[in-house]
Amino acid sequence: MPELPEVETVRQGLAKWVTGRTIRAVEVHHPRAIRRHLTGDAHFIALLTGRTITDVSRRGKYLWFPLDSGDAIIGHLGMSGQLLMQPADAEDEKHLRIRFTFTDDGPQLRFVDQRTFGGLSVSEGGAELPDEIAHIARDPMDPLFDDELFVARLRAKHTEIKRAILDQTLISGVGNIYADEALWRAQLHGARLTDQLTKPAVRRLLAHIRDVLAEAIVAGGTSFDELYVNVNGESGYFDRSLNAYGREGEPCHRCGTIMRREQFMNRSSFSCPRCQPRPRTIRH
DNA sequence: ATAATACCCTGGCCGC
DNA sequence: TGCGGCCAGGGTATTA
Incomplete structure (x- = not known):
């Protein structure tokens, strides 16, 4: 993907x-x-x-x-x-x-x-x-990406954090795999509400998004099958570095708790029940 | 206005 | 072995 x-x-x-x-x-x-x-x-x-x-x-x-x-x-x-x-x-x-x-x-x-x-x-x-x-937001590897504008726009929204970081008009380039990886690193559950996150928490999440994207570029991307290859038909190897995506039933690399899979936005989300507890608040 | 959902596609995989 | 159903999910149009 x-x-x-x-x-x-x-x-x-x-x-x-x-x-x-x-x-x-x-x-x-x-x-x-x-x-x-x-x-x-x-x-x-x-x-x-x-x-x-x-x-x-x-x-x-x-x-x-x-x-x-x-x-x-x-x-x-x-x-x-x-x-x-x-x-x-x-x-x-x-x-x-x-x-x-x-x-x-x-x-x-x-x-x-x-x-x-x-x-x-x-x-x-x-x-x-x-x-x-032109409606696609700058991506976080773009030197002109405005961190504080992103933090402000995200916190002004009333939605779940995973939805927000998959919104390409807010921040571009993040899909389901790297969203789950960044949320795992930030120890946030994807259903946390954007308007209840502090500025430092959003800044930390953004830093983790940048880190995981940069590390994956060095690895040549993530390949699960032949569907993603570079221009010479070669696979990337970042799949070996994944901490969340696809790890249902396996131990969390941070605390050892068995990782879970949840249906979220009609797709699978992977997270650690202990490091990334579901928010208690009911959505409205 | 924003937020959430439906839709498009194919092929691999599963259970029966 | 064959087949129906499910799943992967980015972006956009549509609906709420």
Whole structure:
């Protein structure tokens, strides 16, 4: 499941492999992969053919490729999307959705996506920051992320803390895995209410979010299966460092209590019953 | 206005 | 072995 560390790992790989290269041709193999490009595949292809990729940028879980035209390719991996560099003679992947070839006849860029929650689109004039993702908050690895603004906005909300840190308009890049990891480190249950947390408590949580994201980037991300890999098809190894996610029935790495799983926001949340007690207050 | 829910997808896995 | 049902969950549209 690509969250910020996985997307950043992909970004770094792409930056090395596609920056400065000129697109010769684009093939769209599945319409759903460009469903967010509202003007259709012919227009998508026309905007890209002959253009040179000048950089690879990221905000949260979104990627974009600025082009020499001033436009940008926007990419989101969704649940199972992959952006792979492949030699031209490599066999097509079963779930190949979009293929880019380049004028240098070097490795192709392929968008592969089993569950089709991800996709690409072109943002006209979006090289600096596409309008389509301007509503996404800066992520905590961004030098311009405003810590105190985040603390204030979070505490102004009336919701559960896990919902808040998964809200990409408040802080971007955090998904279910790293949310559970950061909450475990901060010793907070995800159902704690944002407006009942102190400023220092929120600052501590933010520091843990930053730490866990940074450590995961160093590890190349978290891989449970073949659905997340870097541009060369390799898995990350942060799964070996997880303290919460997926650890139901196993002892807490801090206190030894057996970890629990709870249904939360229609997905699984993992926590320690002792280190992260449920709040006593009833939601209203 | 904000908050919470429904929906989109596929394939691996489980129990019968 | 086959099959129905469940599960993974990011982002957005819809509902409350």
